[in-house]
Amino acid sequence: MRVKAIISYDGSQYQGFQKQKSTKMTISTAIEEALVSLQINSPIVGSGRTDAGVHATGQVIHFDLPDFWNDLEKLKRNLNRKLTDIAFKHISFAANDFHARFGAKKRLYRYVFKTHKPSVFEQKYISYYDAFDPSLLIKALKIFEGKHDFNFFHKTGTITHTTIREIYRTDYVERNGYHFIYFQANGFLRSQVRMMVDAAMLCARGELSEIQLREQLKCQTKHTTKLAPPEGLYLAKIIYG
Missing domain, CATH: 3.30.70.580 (Pseudouridine synthase I, catalytic domain, N-terminal subdomain)
Structure with a gap:
C-alpha cells in the first residue's frame, strides 16, 4: 500500500x-x-x-x-x-503509481532573513543580509520569472537531463522586520534557489547590475556563484495535479 x-x-x-x-x-x-x-x-x-x-x-x-x-x-x-x-x-x-517527485507540478520555496543579526534563538532558522533597496530586489526577482536555462544558477554534482526550468512566480514581502522571498516553479536545480536569492540581493544592494543578472541568466557571463546562507531557506509547499 x-x-x-x-x-x-x-x-x-x-x-x-x-x-x-x-x-x-x-x-x-x-x-x-x-x-x-x-x-x-x-x-x-x-x-x-x-x-x-x-x-x-x-x-x-x-x-x-x-x-x-x-x-x-x-x-x-x-x-x-x-x-x-x-x-x-x-x-x-495514495494510488500505487503515485510518485512524490515525478508527480509534482509546482514547488514553492520561501526564504526568510533579517537586516540585523538574528538572535541566538533564531540564527539556525533565519538568515541575515545588510540593508537593501526593496524596489531593486523586486525588479531582480521578476527577471527570473519565465522559462530559462539555469545552467549558470546551480551547483554541479547532480545529474539532470536538462537545466531548463520555469519559474511561475516570485514574491517579496516584509512583515514586522522579517523579510520573505518566494519562488514557485516546476522544479529547481541543486542550490538554484540559494544562488538566485544571493544574486537578487546583490542587485538589491547595488553590487550587481540588472544587465549583469540578465547576462548570467542567458548563460553569457557568470558574474556570481555565491549561495545565500542555508538557514533561511524552507521547502514550503508541493502542488500536484
Whole structure:
C-alpha cells in the first residue's frame, strides 16, 4: 500500500535530505530507520532534495506499507515519537503509481532573513543580509520569472537531463522586520534557489547590475556563484495535479 506523507523538518542538524554514504545524518536516513523499527522496509522518495541546513514545512514523500499497517494515525504517532527534528504532519493512502517527485507540478520555496543579526534563538532558522533597496530586489526577482536555462544558477554534482526550468512566480514581502522571498516553479536545480536569492540581493544592494543578472541568466557571463546562507531557506509547499 502506497502512502503519501507531508512532513516538516529542522534541517540544521542534518546534512541534507538525500541519503549519503559518508554520513547517517540525513533526513531520509532518519525516516527510513524509524520505518524499519516499525517493520516497514521501504525506501522513501521525496518531492525534492534540500541542502544541508535547509528546512521544510511542506516536504512530500511516498513509501510503501505492509498490509498490517492500516491505521495511519497510529503510524503518524509512532513515527513522531521516534523522530527528532522531523514531524509527520499528515499521512494518507495514495494510488500505487503515485510518485512524490515525478508527480509534482509546482514547488514553492520561501526564504526568510533579517537586516540585523538574528538572535541566538533564531540564527539556525533565519538568515541575515545588510540593508537593501526593496524596489531593486523586486525588479531582480521578476527577471527570473519565465522559462530559462539555469545552467549558470546551480551547483554541479547532480545529474539532470536538462537545466531548463520555469519559474511561475516570485514574491517579496516584509512583515514586522522579517523579510520573505518566494519562488514557485516546476522544479529547481541543486542550490538554484540559494544562488538566485544571493544574486537578487546583490542587485538589491547595488553590487550587481540588472544587465549583469540578465547576462548570467542567458548563460553569457557568470558574474556570481555565491549561495545565500542555508538557514533561511524552507521547502514550503508541493502542488500536484
